[in-house]
Amino acid sequence: MDRVSEEQKQADNRARATTDELRAFIQEDWAPRRPTVTERAPSAEYAAARRAVLSAAFPRQRLVVPAGGLKVRSNDTDYVFRPHTAFAYLTGLGADREPDAVLVLEPLDDGGHEAVLWFRPLADRDSDEFFADARYGEFWVGARPTIDDVELELGLTARHVDGLVDAVAKDAGEVTVRVVRDADLELTARLDAARVENGATEESLAESDDALAHFVSHARMCKDEFEVEQMREAVAATHAGFEAMIAAMPEAVEGGRGERWLEGTFGLSARHRGNGVGYDSICAAGDHANTLHWIKNTGDVHEGELVLIDAGVEVDSLYTADITRTLPVDGTFTDAQREVYDAVYAAQQAGIEAVKPGNRFSDVHAAAIRVIAEHLHAWGLLPEGVSVEDTLDKEHGQYHRRWMVHGTSHHLGLDVHDCALATREEYMDAELRPGMVLTVEPGLYFKADDLKAPERFRGIGVRIEDDVLVTEDGCENLSAAMPRSADEVEAWVARVQQR
Secondary structure (H helix, E strand, C coil): CCCCCHHHHHHCCCCCCCCHHHHHHHCCCCCCCCCCCCCCCCCHHHHHHHHHHHHHHCCCCEEEEECCCCCEEECCEECCCCCCHHHHHHHCCCCCCCCCCEEEEEECCCCCEEEEEEECCCCCCCCHHHHHCCCCCHHHHCCCCCHHHHHHHHCCEEEEHHHHHHHHHCCCCCCCEEECHHHCHHHHHHHHHHHHHCCCCHHHHHHHHHHHHHHHHHHCCCCCHHHHHHHHHHHHHHHHHHHHHHHCHHHHHHHCCHHHHHHHHHHHHHHHHCCEECCCCEEEEHHHHHCCCCCCCCCCCCCCCEEEEEECEECCCCCECCEEEEEECCCCCCHHHHHHHHHHHHHHHHHHHCCCCCCEHHHHHHHHHHHHHHHHHHCCCCCCCCCHHHHHCCCCCCHHHHCCCCCCCCECCCCCCCCCCCCCCCCCCCECCCCCEEEECCEEEECCCCCCCCHHHCCEEEECEEEEEECCCCEEECCCCCCCCHHHHHHHHHHHHCC
16 A cells, blocks of 8 residues: 555656666665564453453454554655554554454354454565555655564464455354444445454445444443552653643743743653543633633743643553643632632542542543532622522432533543443443542632623633542552642642752
């Protein structure tokens, strides 16, 4: 496959394949390759256990989980590859591995499944791909693993991807085949055609496939030991990134366009300590903090303002942190900023205390939002005659949502909003169980032009967010080392900037 867009193909101005003499010359005199894999990956046994759960849920069915393919960013350049989450979860592969690969759980006659990874292995040095393929060739993008490498690393069967479609489509009218459809739409279309040609009915495909994607998404709610450790590493790397931004705050103020300076500082740290950022960072100074998804990061940073930073490092295994701190740019909260900050802090404390086995996921939001409503009532911001209970009424109240419109929590893991295909019953109404990782992130947002807000609060936006692990008897704040209270934050800023 050429590494070009359709427009570039039309232009036809790329370098041409070269002479037979040069091909022969390039193929000569290469030292033997050294093994790139020498032992099983730490993630392999955990991925095998996850596949066993999936196997038990879909007996005698062929399960197909693509990694996805490379995507053109512009002209003849691709985006950095990230495998589909379901593929990463079930193989243990992270970072940029392996474009075009497909995990197939092949049903066995005596029960269970054989895990087969169909992928594009390293080409021989006497192939044109080696030096002439700018998208996959070793000359251009480096060496890929061999079939032996993958089998040793992951503890499963590996085969060349060229045989995939025939293997998946065979006896498709007799064996139920399920595909994670959104992982690779082009491949899904090819597999659909092949499945129908081999006896499957077109009407059955999507409904059958949706059950597989849902199961894998819901299965990620409770993290295993490996996953929890990866979350700890992601949080630690994020902590370091926040401290880099605090240290860079004076430069952000002085240089102009300071939100971008902070974003870039965090991105540098994230790329150095992990795979990169887990999502687009929010670095929102002043009134920008009141735009909930402010990812433009084009503004200046001024002394006397707050800057709301929502950022997380994605480690090489693709697990990401998701942490927010609201920092005084010059190191000290004003009275009005502290008043809002303390209200959000109190709400977050209530939310964290609600994270424990037996409580429902929705109880976390209920605990935090009650504190938000109490503060808004005490400040006189709710309509006349409206009590805290009145505004918390989901049928006829909700006035408080003018100043906190979002929820307080979401699941966290391989995706920043993990387990997104779970049903409401499985997510919002579900009991919290040990191994779940949640965010707790209340906020208050007073837009500069909000005439219902007290003048002293206008332009102030505050959110505090931590990543919390449900334990057997309560919870553990994985990001507890990052200061949260107003006094602690001021001391943190002073300490980091004095280094």
